Amino acid sequence: MPRREILTFSKGLVAKQARVDVPEGTWEEEFGREGLVGHETMLYRTHPPTEWLRIEGPLRPRAADCYQVRADDEADPRQDASRLLFNQDVAVSISRRQKPMPYYARNADADEVYFVHRGEGVFETEFGPLNYKLGDYIVLPRGTTYRVCPSSRDQFLMLIETRAEVGFPDPTMVLGNHMPIDRGLIEVPEPQAFDPGVKGEYEVRIKSEGEYTSVFYPFCPLDVVGWQGTLTAFKFNVEDLRQVHSHRIHVPVPAYCTLVAEGVAICTFTPIPFQLEDPKAQRVPGYHRNVDYDELVFTHAGILMSRSRESGIGTGKLTWSPQGIDHGPHRKAFEQSMQMERMEATIVMVETSRRLRADRSFEEAELKDYAYSFTK
Template identity: 50%
Template sequence: MKSWIHFSKGQVPHQAHVGVGELKEDELGRQGFSGRVAELYHVNEPTGWTRIEGPLRPWDVDSNKLTPSDQDDPRGVPLKAFYNADVSIAISRRSAPMPYYVRNADGDEIYFIHRGTGTFETEFGPLAYEPGDYIALPKGVTYRVVPDGADNFFMLIESVAEVEFPDYGGLGRHAPFDPAVIQVPEPQVLEANGQQEWELRIKRESEYTSVYYPFHPLDVAGWKGDLFPFKMNIRDYRPIMSDRLHLPPSVHCIFQAKGFVVCNFMPRPAESERDVERVPWYHRNIDYDEVVLVHAGTLLGLEVPPGMMLVNPQGIHHGLGEEFRQWEKANWRKDEYFDWQLINVDCERPIKVTPEVQAAVSEKPPVLK
């Protein structure tokens, strides 16, 4: 429900997120901050709890400590980390080429390349990969991952529903990225090279079935249509920003599907007006659980470990703490630049955390406390 009926009561700034002063601004937002909203101006820090009892809690995971079976075994698979009925987020650390081809009959896949280079051999043709790439593989496409070296790290997002780009509305045809930056494969028939038999592993309802062929499964001489694998790199995403207002995460959306959105927070200048809030305020993103991967960069010059994954569930406050906010205000520079590179998956249904990942919970880095 969209409404333009807004009230202001008590001690509030003239404009939300500007001139907040000593109060603690807290946003209670529907529909991932694109729906109805309340700004609440607290006297105390909303995340200043003494302890939490019960299942609702934020998770801070050092994904570098996760060891998916594909890290050491070429026949291994990614490790499912976070999931609900609409979407699952897995970590793949594949160190050797897949000795089989694979086809996901459960849903669309988006690989985000955190580390490593190599090739996705697809039946549409090859797609080379490098850090910062999104490799989008529609449900049903046959492919194989062939890394160049052993050190690879992918976040694999699997969606039950079809993944699409959001509608960027009035931003025109070239923002936040020029659609022509999207790369699609050129067809390439691969040679047998003496091999007698090829295995195709089909995943359906999370179970694998192997189908064997006496010829190479990547034998497509040509293709046409509007369903295809593709890639694009985050460097080609040019974030929408306002110099005078910190904009909500919804403006940084890159993919959407039923039940979740993917937003990427990419490098940009900080808001330059002195009393404009730069640090995201406390919030309850009450219709979404948030899963964040720290890909690269810093938080206003402070180190954030690459590979950290943070889960912030619906209902419980999050936001950078008062200590950080005071530090940021004390060190304010007009020409500050945010060099962060964060990949954020906002999920409507509550996210479950697999036992393997619960065992890898790490201390929140001091900068994020």
């Protein structure tokens, strides 16, 4: 098929380069494809495109206070994590499990990525145990048999299920093999051949096409004494990520990609210095209407810098910017960021190429006026 010709045009008042020295009295919007790495045009507007009077229709930036989510597995250990948002490729849920799973779980529908926002404990897996703590990502390939055993009371795990196999982005990108994480820091379990010595039966609860089947054994199903191969459970911590940073320009989202699966990208932002060596460099991410990805942003720690301090979009909040409608910084954030030396938040972001749908748990914890927090 013939390739599409790419033409670049420039009209009117523009910055010489994107994100730096934006003309006085203008607001820069990135109108682009493929999540800021595809074709794009920078638009220089006389108003922030998020300062709407009102929105009529279903499309709007949304947010939830995840601490208000009633996690089904908190009171009843046989229940699952509560699903907030989903599409064909991915589901995002919250687990606040207090007691060990009274069964062994196996998800035949999806790979699972757990992010530990709060709590400690152990994932007992067929490959061996993986202890977890604050800031850990635990990755379980589809079909892994495992059991979650919390050891502290305050548990808050975000579960991201991906229908396609999840893994690290291509390490042959310009960054080489040691960024954003050195492969030497990835921890895989030692086989343990668990034997709790329970008399009676052991249940493996398999999820397939959203339905459950229980298989009962007279022995512990985590009885693996050795393993060898390319597929395993593993973990790493946000502290192990060495983020890309520029002292002269705001680095856009794709540089922060941590894990990818078909239709899904999981990115992590950790505290970094601002662009201190160029006073004209914009420090907050620009406006855009993300036409190819829904964007979920969960604040693990700190305050989201692109919102004003007064917005209260801090720890435990999840924002959802659907495809097609603008989002971006509150106008106060531009000034506030110029008075700060560092971006102090730790953020987990999930980008999805298919549109997400909200589940009951998201709607119950929703911050109702969030779409208008851009304008106040």
